[in-house]
Amino acid sequence: MELDIKLIDDNGKRMDGRSAEELRKIKIEAGVLHRADGSCYLEWGGNKVFAAVYGPREAIPRHTQNPLRAIVSARYNMAAFSVEDRKRPGPDRRSREISKVISEALEKVVLTEQFPRSAIDVNIEVLDAEAGTRCAGLTAAGVALADAGIPMKDIPVACAAGKIAGQIVIDLGKEEDNFGDADLPVAISPRTDEILLLQMDGHLTVEEFNKALDLAIKGCHKASEIQKKAIMDKYQSVKGAE
Amino acid sequence: MNNKIVMPGEQLSTSEELLPGEGTFEEDGIIRAARVGKYVVNKKYRRAEVKPVTSTPVLLKRGDIVIAKVESVRSTMVIAEVIHVMGKNRSISGDTNATLRVSEIAKGYVKDPSTEFGIGDFIRAKVTQVKPSIQLETKDRDLGAIKSLCTKCRYPLVKKGDILECKNCGNKQKRRIALDYGNLDLDKL
Numbered sequence A: 001m002e003l004d005i006k007l008i009d010d011n012g013k014r015m016d017g018r019s020a021e022e023l024r025k026i027k028i029e030a031g032v033l034h035r036a037d038g039s040c041y042l043e044w045g046g047n048k049v050f051a052a053v054y055g056p057r058e059a060i061p062r063h064t065q066n067p068l069r070a071i072v073s074a075r076y077n078m079a080a081f082s083v084e085d086r087k088r089p090g091p092d093r094r095s096r097e098i099s100k101v102i103s104e105a106l107e108k109v110v111l112t113e114q115f116p117r118s119a120i121d122v123n124i125e126v127l128d129a130e131a132g133t134r135c136a137g138l139t140a141a142g143v144a145l146a147d148a149g150i151p152m153k154d155i156p157v158a159c160a161a162g163k164i165a166g167q168i169v170i171d172l173g174k175e176e177d178n179f180g181d182a183d184l185p186v187a188i189s190p191r192t193d194e195i196l197l198l199q200m201d202g203h204l205t206v207e208e209f210n211k212a213l214d215l216a217i218k219g220c221h222k223a224s225e226i227q228k229k230a231i232m233d234k235y236q237s238v239k240g241a242e
Numbered sequence B: 001m002n003n004k005i006v007m008p009g010e011q012l013s014t015s016e017e018l019l020p021g022e023g024t025f026e027e028d029g030i031i032r033a034a035r036v037g038k039y040v041v042n043k044k045y046r047r048a049e050v051k052p053v054t055s056t057p058v059l060l061k062r063g064d065i066v067i068a069k070v071e072s073v074r075s076t077m078v079i080a081e082v083i084h085v086m087g088k089n090r091s092i093s094g095d096t097n098a099t100l101r102v103s104e105i106a107k108g109y110v111k112d113p114s115t116e117f118g119i120g121d122f123i124r125a126k127v128t129q130v131k132p133s134i135q136l137e138t139k140d141r142d143l144g145a146i147k148s149l150c151t152k153c154r155y156p157l158v159k160k161g162d163i164l165e166c167k168n169c170g171n172k173q174k175r176r177i178a179l180d181y182g183n184l185d186l187d188k189l
Helices: A093-109 A133-147 A174-179 A206-241
Strands: A026-030 A038-044 A047-058 A071-078 A118-128 A157-164 A167-170 A182-189 A194-198 B011-014 B024-027 B030-033 B037-042 B047-052 B065-073 B077-085 B097-101 B122-129 B134-137 B144-147 B157-160 B163-166
Touching (some): A026 A206, A038 A133, A047 A133, A071 A133, A093 A118, A118 A133, A133 A157, A157 A174, B065 B097, B077 B134
Parallel strands (some): A071 A118
Antiparallel strands (some): A047 A118, A157 A167, A157 A182, B024 B030, B037 B047, B157 B163
């Protein structure tokens, strides 16, 4: 699929002026919704995402309960106005898949054994989309969970890498995602580098895959620093008040 | 202790040194923080704890004053669902089905719980046990029914002296009434 747009120019810069190993701008704010038990607002390049956490509460319907641990049910939803053409509201094949993989990723870090028969709801609302919304959503969900005081082993974080114009780069933008060769979203537990989510769209050789994975993990660590700073900023003042 | 805020996963201590307390977890012999908060060492019990700076999930504890809704009245006990913990503004995490035994309803002798509570009553009670099941008591003067419904017409009952009266049908009913019956706005919980 050769197109006449140049994803990487002669100086090695990408369409938005970034280098291959540069992330888009990330802005995170914790505890923005007062009705939610925990919440987060995140901007990742052109992505604008809200995450709200409720619970743990009794899991309903009852057959979904696990007598030994809590279930984490994430709900990823894109607003009708989040993409160029109006998106038909409601869950679709794509958002249900993303909800499932995010739920499974979060379940790995939350200490679910402490809340048997409960459910922890994580709502992820994408208000504005510009490639990499599942990574943005999961990163926001991690901050929201910490804000809700839910016991966790680590704050999960996600970042993507991919291949554009034959080169491995980090954090694909919109055009790069649409016209690139491959996309590799990765979520990790930054303390242990344990992989919580790994998906791949497109084709990569083993060498390319390894390089992309390393790059994505590097990006995750950078995003993780911003996550922690956001939580610190929110609760530094609380510390002073006590 | 130092007033540094710790993040989930941060190493606090080791199992050789301290016991993992509230807000921490143990992994491979290392005690780590499980929530955002301040690291505190409980010297008396040699426990590492994280005092939360965020709001935390509400878990029932012994001694908590709770609001519960009566689900059924049996011959020896009342079954109620705990709907709110006083002083907390988050919903309850985990089990909410509680029982209130006849002997725990009042200080005096109660023969039959159905003379004290009816289905649909909202009661204020104290938690006396959490595991293996939630047990309540309403012996104090400020514990007992705070809102009840007429068993004939389901209209809210109004306090008249020691007894409750239905404004709709004039039915008079006895209840184990809390001191401030009818004063608490349940919607504001």
